Amino acid sequence: MEIFKIVALGIVATILTIVLKNQKPEISIQISIATGIIIFIFIATKLASVLEVLNMFAQKINMDVVYITTIFKIVGIAYIAEFGAQVCKDAGETAIASKIELAGKVLIMVLSVPILLALFHLIVQLMP
Amino acid sequence: MNINVDLIFKIAAIGILVSVLNLVLKHSGREEQAMMTTLVGIVVVLFMVIQLISNLFSTVKTMFQLY
Numbered sequence: 474m475e476i477f478k479i480v481a482l483g484i485v486a487t488i489l490t491i492v493l494k495n496q497k498p499e500i501s502i503q504i505s506i507a508t509g510i511i512i513f514i515f516i517a518t519k520l521a522s523v524l525e526v527l528n529m530f531a532q533k534i535n536m537d538v539v540y541i542t543t544i545f546k547i548v549g550i551a552y553i554a555e556f557g558a559q560v561c562k563d564a565g566e567t568a569i570a571s572k573i574e575l576a577g578k579v580l581i582m583v584l585s586v587p588i589l590l591a592l593f594h595l596i597v598q599l600m601p
Numbered sequence: 602m603n604i605n606v607d608l609i610f611k612i613a614a615i616g617i618l619v620s621v622l623n624l625v626l627k628h629s630g631r632e633e634q635a636m637m638t639t640l641v642g643i644v645v646v647l648f649m650v651i652q653l654i655s656n657l658f659s660t661v662k663t664m665f666q667l668y
Contacts, residue, residue: 482606489613496620499643503650504612510657511605517660524664542666549665553658 479512502564509556543588547581554580608653612646619643 486508493501524545531541554577561570619642626635661667 482609486609489609489616493613493616493620496623497616497639497642500612500616500619500646503646504609504616507605507609507612507650507653510653511609513657514605514660517664521664545665546667549661549667552665553661556657 475515479515482512483508502560505563506560509560513556540588543584547584550577550580550584553577605653608649612649615642615646 486504490501490504493504528541531538554573558570558573558577561567561573619638622638623635626632626638
């Protein structure tokens with residue numbers, strides 16, 4: 474099962490990071506970044522199939538395709554912002570991490586504005 | 602998949618090598634060379650990690666349609 478491979482990889486990488494922590498903290502941070510990326514790439518194929526299924530459901534109930542792509546975009550931005558923020562927190566730079574999170578929130582807000590507009594139009598139409 | 606796993610061990614090997622080299626150079630009195638080897642080690646590891654990061658970003662871009 475893949476989960477065993479992932480857990481083994483994570484533990485080995487953590488040990489390597491600890492080994493290098495006091496001599497070379499900069500390289501130990503890069504090991505943790507590399508491990509995070511490798512684990513994500515490992516599950517990327519499975520995630521892609523889940524997204525395909527969601528897309529197929531959206532087409533089946535002939536929902537407007539804009540909504541589902543916006544949701545995917547928001548999830549993508551949230552994931553990358555989270556990834557960057559966690560890496561910065563690991564390195565001890567909580568200030569940079571909070572700035573990345575703020576930027577992620579703002580970008581998601583910008584993306585969700587059209588959906589909010591559609592919602593308000595709908596509500597206004599429903600009003601008697 | 603396992604090509605990437607080797608990358609982690611490669612980075613760790615470079616890190617250990619550079620830190621050992623650093624100590625040896627420090628004890629033999631050559632401080633600048635120790636600093637130079639540290640920088641070289643970090644730059645080499647950075648190239649690998651940046652290549653991985655660009656790979657991650659392209660994967661996420663295609664998957665979440667984040668063009």
